[in-house]
Amino acid sequence: MKYSSIRGFNDILPQECALRQKIEASARSIFGIAGYREIRTPIIEETALFVKSVGEGTDIVTKEMFSFTDRGERDISLRPEGTAPIVRSYIENNMPSTGAFRKLYYIGPMFRAERPQAGRLRQFYQIGLEAIGALDPSIDAEVISVLVKLLDSSGLKNYQLKLNNLGCSEDKRKLSGYLRESLSKAASKVLCGDCKNRLDKNPLRVLDCKIESCRLAVRDTFKSAEFLCDGCKNSFEKTRLLLDGLKINYKIDPYIVRGLDYYTGTVFEVTCDLLGSQNAVAAGGRYDDLVSDMGGPKTGACGFAIGLDRIVLALGKDAGAALKLRGPDLFLASLGEEAYCKTFFLMNKLRDAGITCDMDYESRSLKSQMRYAGDAGARFVLIIGDDEIKRGEATLRDMTTKEQSGIAFDKIVEEVSSKIK
Ligand code: HAM
Numbered sequence: 001m002k003y004s005s006i007r008g009f010n011d012i013l014p015q016e017c018a019l020r021q022k023i024e025a026s027a028r029s030i031f032g033i034a035g036y037r038e039i040r041t042p043i044i045e046e047t048a049l050f051v052k053s054v055g056e057g058t059d060i061v062t063k064e065m066f067s068f069t070d071r072g073e074r075d076i077s078l079r080p081e082g083t084a085p086i087v088r089s090y091i092e093n094n095m096p097s098t099g100a101f102r103k104l105y106y107i108g109p110m111f112r113a114e115r116p117q118a119g120r121l122r123q124f125y126q127i128g129l130e131a132i133g134a135l136d137p138s139i140d141a142e143v144i145s146v147l148v149k150l151l152d153s154s155g156l157k158n159y160q161l162k163l164n165n166l167g168c169s170e171d172k173r174k175l176s177g178y179l180r181e182s183l184s185k186a187a188s189k190v191l192c193g194d195c196k197n198r199l200d201k202n203p204l205r206v207l208d209c210k211i212e213s214c215r216l217a218v219r220d221t222f223k224s225a226e227f228l229c230d231g232c233k234n235s236f237e238k239t240r241l242l243l244d245g246l247k248i249n250y251k252i253d254p255y256i257v258r259g260l261d262y263y264t265g266t267v268f269e270v271t272c273d274l275l276g277s278q279n280a281v282a283a284g285g286r287y288d289d290l291v292s293d294m295g296g297p298k299t300g301a302c303g304f305a306i307g308l309d310r311i312v313l314a315l316g317k318d319a320g321a322a323l324k325l326r327g328p329d330l331f332l333a334s335l336g337e338e339a340y341c342k343t344f345f346l347m348n349k350l351r352d353a354g355i356t357c358d359m360d361y362e363s364r365s366l367k368s369q370m371r372y373a374g375d376a377g378a379r380f381v382l383i384i385g386d387d388e389i390k391r392g393e394a395t396l397r398d399m400t401t402k403e404q405s406g407i408a409f410d411k412i413v414e415e416v417s418s419k420i421k
Helices: 014-033 047-053 059-064 083-092 138-154 169-190 193-201 203-208 212-221 230-245 308-315 317-322 337-352 366-376 386-391 409-420
Strands: 044-046 067-069 075-078 102-111 123-132 159-165 264-272 280-286 301-307 330-334 357-359 380-384 393-398 404-408
Touching: 014 102, 014 123, 014 138, 014 308, 014 317, 044 047, 044 083, 047 059, 047 075, 047 083, 083 102, 083 123, 083 301, 123 138, 123 308, 138 159, 138 230, 138 264, 138 280, 138 301, 138 308, 159 230, 169 193, 169 203, 169 212, 193 203, 203 212, 230 264, 264 301, 280 308, 301 308, 308 317, 330 337, 330 366, 337 357, 337 380, 337 386, 337 409, 366 380, 380 386, 380 409, 386 393, 393 409, 404 409
Parallel strands: 330 357, 330 380
Antiparallel strands: 044 075, 067 075, 102 123, 123 301, 159 264, 264 280, 280 301, 380 393, 393 404
């Protein structure tokens, strides 16, 4: 019986892991420089957490969560996103009382039961951050600038940043009412089945429906952000002024809503032309009501998440292949039983000294061990056979210059260390 991985849950092989590690390392560095600290929350949470935060009527909650009842009869879900767990942790760990403003980042898997296709997985990886505890619109600009630095450092090209402002909860309520009223006449004729339902439960989502007839109907009734109150207009202007000052390119798109109910104020999305229909590589925005809705103090917050799988897909196969996986500094080739044991113990000592090394475990011929060392990219090979044991010194071969020299057994760690530095 052969087993295969479950659809939508992919293996990530070493070459691609190397590329991901590189992107993750630059994320850690960029986030650290901007004052963000890592947080790790569990992969499962109470289902109610996501229903309350992401929203009861959203696609994520109604169709896409991996939810189940555990042995203790609790309703739990694999996390579909990272913001709600972080807000839960922020409140549960009493962060507001120990310094209200917190800058947190996370890297890890998320789970959504969407129909798998290129760029759309059931287990996918996000790198994200959340700045919780400040209302000032400069935070929006900071969060976006950190996102842009991360995207640029990953080597992604041809991406577009689109920006919108949904307004505060009062503005969103007014806009929802307007859309419900103005679109309901057209609903039976032009709106798709999903949008007919959305009109009732979450009219804002009609704004970013991808179906052509819905798009046209929306563009007919709704032209600009005329629903913003003065406070939201001013905040948005300040964010834009700061982004302009940083020379960050963006386009205002009044139809961006994002599929999570907690957003208020600034929302943004980054798309990449190189991807097909799943072209959103990152998204985020403000969520000024979420902390208080979840039982914490009234406080502003803003964040984003990039989809690491989509970045890797957009960078293309060559990006991973171009990263040469580093071979060992040293390969130990042994010949014969006595030499094998000596080599095994020596390898342990070399590793303790920080030298990356490996050996043959299958008693292969010297020729095939040399070939293996070459394929693995080893810089040096240390040969230990009966002759070397008799002489009291091993043979060190430089794989680049092909030069060979003898090294006394008690000097090996020292000499190899100095050669690889
Ligand atoms: P989101 O827009 O749902 O936002 O997801 C962010 C990114 O995750 C997307 O732009 C996409 O690149 C990636 N992504 C989402 N679903 C999948 C999937 N099925 N397969 C592969 N990649 C996927 C959030 O999750 C918010 N928590 C972002 C945020 C943080 N907002 C404020 N703070």
